[in-house]
Amino acid sequence: MREEGYMTSATEAPVQTEIQDGIGIVALNRPDRFNCLSSAVMAGLDEALARFEGDRKVRAVLLLARGRHFCTGADLDEVLDARKERGRLSAFITSGHLLLRRFEVSPLPIVAAVNGLCLAGGLELMMACDVVFAGQSAQVGCQHARYGLVPGWGGTQRLARIVGSRRALDLMFSGRWLKADEALAWGLVNNVVDDGALVGEAEAYCADLVKKNPEGLAAMKQLCRNGLDGSLQEGLDMERSVVVDALMSENVSEGLAAFREHREPLFR
Numbered sequence: 001m002r003e004e005g006y007m008t009s010a011t012e013a014p015v016q017t018e019i020q021d022g023i024g025i026v027a028l029n030r031p032d033r034f035n036c037l038s039s040a041v042m043a044g045l046d047e048a049l050a051r052f053e054g055d056r057k058v059r060a061v062l063l064l065a066r067g068r069h070f071c072t073g074a075d076l077d078e079v080l081d082a083r084k085e086r087g088r089l090s091a092f093i094t095s096g097h098l099l100l101r102r103f104e105v106s107p108l109p110i111v112a113a114v115n116g117l118c119l120a121g122g123l124e125l126m127m128a129c130d131v132v133f134a135g136q137s138a139q140v141g142c143q144h145a146r147y148g149l150v151p152g153w154g155g156t157q158r159l160a161r162i163v164g165s166r167r168a169l170d171l172m173f174s175g176r177w178l179k180a181d182e183a184l185a186w187g188l189v190n191n192v193v194d195d196g197a198l199v200g201e202a203e204a205y206c207a208d209l210v211k212k213n214p215e216g217l218a219a220m221k222q223l224c225r226n227g228l229d230g231s232l233q234e235g236l237d238m239e240r241s242v243v244v245d246a247l248m249s250e251n252v253s254e255g256l257a258a259f260r261e262h263r264e265p266l267f268r
Contacts, residue, residue, distance in 0.1 A: 015044025024052035031067025071122030107218035141177035
């Protein structure tokens with residue numbers, strides 16, 4: 001069953017959303033601008049995530065893009081305009097940081113389906129998602145160094161955490177693009193699939209997440225992401241402080257009952 005989304009009927013909207021069988025689908029919709037990230041796009045993404053989080057029927061989020069390319073970075077016209085005044089440029093950079101942190105702290109698992117080019121700010125957006133599917137022809141890269149720029153939306157921090165400092169510095173210094181299979185080998189994406197199957201495979205993954213215990217998935221995401229900010233012992237202590245309450249929940253009772261009864265669990 002497909003439910004009408006908040007902006008699905010507005011074909012000109014820079015961000016489109018809908019709900020499909022428990023999956024909140026959000027699409028970048030600026031194909032003529034390579035889905036570059038403007039203030040309007042960032043506001044649309046933030047609004048979409050807030051509404052998905054407020055709807056108990058939504059258990060997973062799928063981020064995709066209309067057109068040939070996922071996202072090639074920040075909107076250049078807006079950057080050029082913002083550079084006329086330091087405060088405006090700072091506000092633009094801050095809004096991107098807040099949005100991507102919003103993705104990371106959301107209790108919902110966020111899956112990205114990356115097609116075509118995913119560059120600069122697009123790479124930074126992709127890295128803030130939890131799981132990434134890429135089409136076979138997709139290419140990802142930082143490319144800021146090609147034009148004398150510096151990553152502004154967490155690229156210097158997230159990239160090194162995902163692939164390690166040597167690979168991160170290589171990708172940033174060189175500005176080169178990785179093909180999908182190399183991005184997979186580096187751990188930048190989780191799955192590479194045929195271009196024509198990209199959205200279907202990502203939707204199928206989300207559909208499986210919808211069937212799982214939402215409280216458990218949210219706890220795993222929180223513990224995994226927050227644990228990276230401290231020592232191993234701090235992470236273990238954090239897990240221990242959460243797991244007992246998590247294991248006492250009604251959804252865990254349902255899961256254990258389903259295991260004993262040889263059936264699929266029905267989580268609330």
